[in-house]
Amino acid sequence: MPDPDLLAADRSGAPEASSAGFALPASVRGDFPVLDRQVNGHPLVYLDSANTSQKPRAVVEAMADHLLLHNANVARAMHQLGAEASEAFEGGRSKVAGLLGARPEEVVFTKNASEALNLAAHTLGQHLALGPGDEVVVSVMEHHSNIVPWQLLCQRTGATLRWFDITDDGRLDLQAAREQDLVNERTKVVSLTWVSNVLGTVNPITELAAMAHAVGAVFVVDGSQAVPQLPVDVATLGADLLAFTSHKMLGPTGLGVLWGRYELLEQLPPFLGGGEMIEVVRMEGSTYARPPARFEAGTPPIAEVVALGAAVDYLRGVGMQRIAHHEHLITAYLLEQLQRIEGLRILGPTVPVDRGGAVSFTLTSADGFDIHPHDVMQLLDSRGVAIRGGHHCARPLHHRLGIQASSRASAYLYTTPDEVDALVAALEHTRAFFGGHSLGGRR
Amino acid sequence: MSVEQMYQEIILDHYKAKHGSGLRDPYEAEVTHVNPSCGDEILLRVHLEGDTVADVSYDSVGCSISQASTSVMHDLVVGRPIEEGMATAAAFTEMMHSRGDFEPDEDVLEDGIAFLGVAQFPARVKCALLGWSAWKDAVAHALAHKEENHD
Ligand SMILES: Cc1ncc(COP(=O)(O)O)c(C=O)c1O
Numbered sequence: 001m002p003d004p005d006l007l008a009a010d011r012s013g014a015p016e017a018s019s020a021g022f023a024l025p026a027s028v029r030g031d032f033p034v035l036d037r038q039v040n041g042h043p044l045v046y047l048d049s050a051n052t053s054q055k056p057r058a059v060v061e062a063m064a065d066h067l068l069l070h071n072a073n074v075a076r077a078m079h080q081l082g083a084e085a086s087e088a089f090e091g092g093r094s095k096v097a098g099l100l101g102a103r104p105e106e107v108v109f110t111k112n113a114s115e116a117l118n119l120a121a122h123t124l125g126q127h128l129a130l131g132p133g134d135e136v137v138v139s140v141m142e143h144h145s146n147i148v149p150w151q152l153l154c155q156r157t158g159a160t161l162r163w164f165d166i167t168d169d170g171r172l173d174l175q176a177a178r179e180q181d182l183v184n185e186r187t188k189v190v191s192l193t194w195v196s197n198v199l200g201t202v203n204p205i206t207e208l209a210a211m212a213h214a215v216g217a218v219f220v221v222d223g224s225q226a227v228p229q230l231p232v233d234v235a236t237l238g239a240d241l242l243a244f245t246s247h248k249m250l251g252p253t254g255l256g257v258l259w260g261r262y263e264l265l266e267q268l269p270p271f272l273g274g275g276e277m278i279e280v281v282r283m284e285g286s287t288y289a290r291p292p293a294r295f296e297a298g299t300p301p302i303a304e305v306v307a308l309g310a311a312v313d314y315l316r317g318v319g320m321q322r323i324a325h326h327e328h329l330i331t332a333y334l335l336e337q338l339q340r341i342e343g344l345r346i347l348g349p350t351v352p353v354d355r356g357g358a359v360s361f362t363l364t365s366a367d368g369f370d371i372h373p374h375d376v377m378q379l380l381d382s383r384g385v386a387i388r389g390g391h392h393c394a395r396p397l398h399h400r401l402g403i404q405a406s407s408r409a410s411a412y413l414y415t416t417p418d419e420v421d422a423l424v425a426a427l428e429h430t431r432a433f434f435g436g437h438s439l440g441g442r443r
Numbered sequence: 444m445s446v447e448q449m450y451q452e453i454i455l456d457h458y459k460a461k462h463g464s465g466l467r468d469p470y471e472a473e474v475t476h477v478n479p480s481c482g483d484e485i486l487l488r489v490h491l492e493g494d495t496v497a498d499v500s501y502d503s504v505g506c507s508i509s510q511a512s513t514s515v516m517h518d519l520v521v522g523r524p525i526e527e528g529m530a531t532a533a534a535f536t537e538m539m540h541s542r543g544d545f546e547p548d549e550d551v552l553e554d555g556i557a558f559l560g561v562a563q564f565p566a567r568v569k570c571a572l573l574g575w576s577a578w579k580d581a582v583a584h585a586l587a588h589k590e591e592n593h594d
Contacts, residue, residue, distance in 0.1 A: 372510075373506075374505075375450075375506050
């Protein structure tokens, strides 16, 4: 079945003909100076974009230009620079809204995706008056950022945390969930990732939204890995709240987004108190601003928002449809090439169907020894190949898979097939290196 | 130094052999140490007889550096006075924080000198120290436990 997200009309660019193949990286790589770097005497092969993406010149320049020529505080500085800064800041908000098909006042800026999810957990807990007998549902494939805030909420309120399991091929086990009546009339919140940062699995968000809404639960989506690579239309997505993070989508660190349906945001209580989030403050008590200001206490990351706006311009200039298409092609190539390596086991779907650009794997040497991801990473790094090794902030998922850690290669719009080839060669070398030592042979 | 050189033969041998691995009785203290950034974990037990480290047993998962260094540690402390083990631990720790600028004493550190190269890779220093810090912690617990029982 074709992915409906990939078929959704892209508001920003014409879909690339599939015959164009891997044309995209060549047209964008020149915008990313870091990709020309040498690392440890080798050309950099950056395959850690699911961790954080590299930044194009336009984003860095927008940030520098703002700080050098338009810097002032927003909302409260009445002079000309203040007006320019406020306009640039709100312009960033409008651009993010445009990317999502949302209204600007539905876009709340936070520190990162983790803070956005904590905001969601805190305010929903209060709004829904969560208590014993109520249930919150997440999944075993979540990033810690979409587990721990809900654990904390359940500890505070006495509600129960439950979770979706996964199938052996790394997809949400919807059948088991139905059999266990996982989402039921006690369920008040369902919070799930759209794309897994470990398995790469693209979850059927619209179907899951229907499942949550059928029992009257609020549906929260962790879009940290999805928004960077898929066209998004919040009008049809089905999410009530959507969290994501600027630094994985060409923007700067220190900035995250919580999008929410305005009717819901309006009902949520404040999260952090301070300047800008108030209406009237009296010593006896205060009234609060309307969203999004209600959730943005204090001076916001102004230059970062301006830069994220530039990142959104860049992404839409390329076209989210084209980015998704490239991600699909390069992931297919990555899966195919990795599977040729003996002793390499891919976690998650091994076919490029409903699959994002992060591929995690384990590696065993010829003498049957598990090569630890840190050792894999270290040998790859010595050849300029940057991947991530560890539990990728998803320890429960690794536990579920019966492993302690894994290695992860992740691609983005600038990733080339040559880089995948370099990865494969470096993995072969790693395997040979660690396989060349007999078990405890020295003594 | 190249990464391939960092992975000295001695390190890879210990990684595969894991001297002293497995949990054994008796023991006076048991501790768990983790490296939260990478997930390396060790559960370690210490058995003291008087002033001597009679046994160190452990169950651990992690990278070659953390596993090999724990194996080397086992060889360096078991059957020797606690005080000597602590001095060795201090020498090893100092070497690991030297960024490679260190003249290790082979009589003290024995196979541990192979980790001098690892000290040049700051991201791996924590790996090399995981087992050692667990051991020091477990000994401290065992000694405290002994005092309590004397009171
Ligand atoms: C799926 C997912 N959720 C949440 C996060 C957290 O993002 P941040 O660290 O920017 O808060 C990440 C990234 O690490 C992620 O991959």
